[in-house]
Amino acid sequence: MEPKKNWKYVPAPPAAEVEALGEALGLKNSYFLSLLVSRGIKTFQEVKDFMVPEISQLHDPFLMKDMDKAVERLGLALESGEKILIYGDYDVDGTTAVTLVYSYLAGILGADCDYYIPDRYAEGYGVSQAGIQYAKDNDYTLIISLDCGIKAHERVAWCNENGIDFIICDHHLPEATIPDAVAVLDPKRKDCPYPFKELTGAGVGFKLMMAFAVANDLELDPLWESVDLLACSIAADIVPMNGENRVLAFFGLAKLGSNPSPGLAYLLKKAKKKAPIQISDIVFSISPIINAAGRMDHAHGAVKLMLAADDQEAEALAEAVIQQNLDRRVVEKEIVGQALAMFEGNDFLLSARSTVLFNPAWHKGVVGIVASKIQDQYFRPTIILTESHGQLVGSARSVRGFDVHHALEECADLLEQFGGHTHAAGLHLKPDNLQAFIEKFERIAQEGLANISLKADLPVDIQIPLEALSLSFYDKLLVRLSPYGPGNMLPNFVSGPVFVTKSPFVMKEEHLKIYVGSTPDERGLEVVGFGMKADFYDGLCAAYEQRLPIKLVYHLEVNEYLGNRTLQLRALDFASFN
Structure with missing residues (x-):
């Protein structure tokens, strides 16, 4: 069972720094301390400023x-x-x-x-x-x-x-x-x-x-x-x-x-x-x-x-x-399906390092969301275009290592208007310039992504045994790292070797639920994998039936149902353990 992403392990922090922080905090959980030090939080004062922000930290x-x-x-x-x-x-x-x-x-x-x-x-x-x-x-x-x-x-x-x-x-x-x-x-x-x-x-x-x-x-x-x-x-x-x-x-x-x-x-x-x-x-x-x-x-x-x-x-x-949001979901799902269908049998799209798709009937309000979903699927700079008032308008989404705003600057001679950030942008162009733009954007993508894998990177913060996971670890430590976001992402844990302890269960046709434990015979912890059925169901079934070890990258969550709180792993990727 092969992973779908490139697992990028965060280097382990120096043991001396982890130990020093533990002494300063009076804390012995090395996993949590390592997370802090890896994120540049190394002293008591830095921990205080990070975990207990104050209004006085705002600038003049x-x-x-x-x-x-x-x-x-x-x-x-x-x-x-x-x-x-x-x-x-x-x-x-x-x-x-x-x-x-x-x-x-x-x-x-x-x-x-x-x-x-x-x-x-x-x-x-x-x-x-x-x-x-x-x-x-x-x-x-x-x-x-x-x-x-x-x-x-x-x-x-x-x-x-x-x-x-x-x-x-x-x-x-x-x-x-x-x-x-x-x-x-x-x-x-x-x-x-x-x-x-x-x-x-x-x-x-x-x-x-x-x-x-x-x-x-x-x-x-x-x-x-x-x-x-x-x-x-x-x-x-x-x-x-x-x-x-x-x-x-x-x-x-x-x-x-x-x-x-x-x-x-x-x-x-x-x-x-x-x-x-x-x-x-x-x-x-x-x-x-x-x-x-x-x-x-x-x-x-x-x-x-x-x-x-x-x-x-x-x-x-x-x-x-x-209600407008419910309508948006329906429209978005339809357009994503149409966009993905364009790849079928299209050698240029399948082999390209960028994606530029156009349909005059697509709803302008959802092209950005669609671009994100197509980018997630194929991991390449993606532009989704529709027609509005005689021009092509759309949204761009990028991948690590590729500045899409800079790429659009290089295509400025073919564009009427553009703006945005490194990873997301909007653009307008004349219909007559579409093919020239597709070709130029693709050349820029090939040059910019020449040494970058078509697999998305998956950062792995720390390796941790299942036995170290508990509600206390989540409530008293992990929650204190929030709010999460770019620059302080929700930690990605990896555990393995672990075993699938129950037959994998399919939810709503595309999602997975399994249980994993340190041995094949224990009940184990619940794992949910959204949208993972197509990629991993067969491999996980084989791992269960043959009692083969696996490893997985996941977020740690708490599931609350009828007043009961239990740990749950939100799977990000799976692989055979070897």
Whole structure:
């Protein structure tokens, strides 16, 4: 039985450092101590800062380039009663940012403001001409853009000519020059000295509100009430879970578990999620629903839900958005099936180092999700395109070692528009350029991935015997490492040799459940493998019937049913033990 991924073992940390940390903490569990040291947490103070974040760990917002200009311009607008338009992207980061800034400016400071989110289909991503025209037609004199704007040179110039000032709050990579706005807040600016570069768009908006409060001697408590929104933006945008993001996520999760805003509280209730809330709860139970509003209809629905004043209003607004997410699932499943079918008998697609697929009928709102699923299947840079207003529009997803944003920069002569990050991006191009783009992108992928395996890497943090796993190990130690995310991923354990102690069971046609133990005759621990039936069912059946040892990589989880809590292994990969 062959593994489906490349197991990459994290080097064991120096024994002396593990021992020293154990003495400092008064802790003897070498597995947990090794996890800490491997993640660069080597002293008592580092453990304290990591496991018990404090608000004091947040940086001074005025360290961000242009923050003083932004605060001054915002203060002038509030003093003179100007109309302020809060402009945000239609994804989770953008809508939570809009909700946070709008609720503070309008609800706490009494500003004359409203919010605007572009229509994904009519306007597309970023600052649109329709949006700034709306601002002019309705006498707005200040626009605060959130999670977008860093490339809006022409739109900002138009606003300057029409008496509208711009404050940009973004976290995407800037171009060589930045727009001529009153203030451009983006920690990724090369000339920005802000210490933490990985804030979300909502995080940058939060920093602007925080700076304004500090400059005007206002209490921070009302602003801090929105920290649950920040946790959602951090979880959904897959930013590094360290530095300020860890602090904000830590307190945001606590608020989600104790006193969430009515809209988020209703979504958690519907998903049957209770405290302590985890990042995974946001990723799987909240983010898809908030995103669905912008994917299937208009993101205004998500903002209205998150602004709901009470439980009754939240329930009324949530049901429509929840239904949109159900509709999204149906559409997504259909398109994924169509995309995978394109590989059948297509020698070019099967042998290529990149994937670019186009269908004019595909729903624009789900191309990013589809790109992720196809990328997972074939482990290569993937672009899914559909047609909108005479152009091809789509989303790109990448793999380790390949900067898809840089690749699109190399294809800029064939593109009308693009933007994003190292691992994910959006793009527009003319239909006539499609074939040339496919060929050029493939050449770039072949060069960039020449020495990279077509198998995905699977980091393995530590080898551990099944006997060392317990509810106490999970509750008292592993939980303390959360919140998890990039830069602090959920630990991947490997155990083996172990034996399959019961005949493998298939769940819902594609999932697996087995039990593993240190000997073939014990009951063993429950293991679930989602989507693993096709790859591993036969091999695991043979291992059970022939009493052959195996090894597996997994996450450690707790399964709760009827008040009982039991350990469960979430399988990530299997292999024969030899």
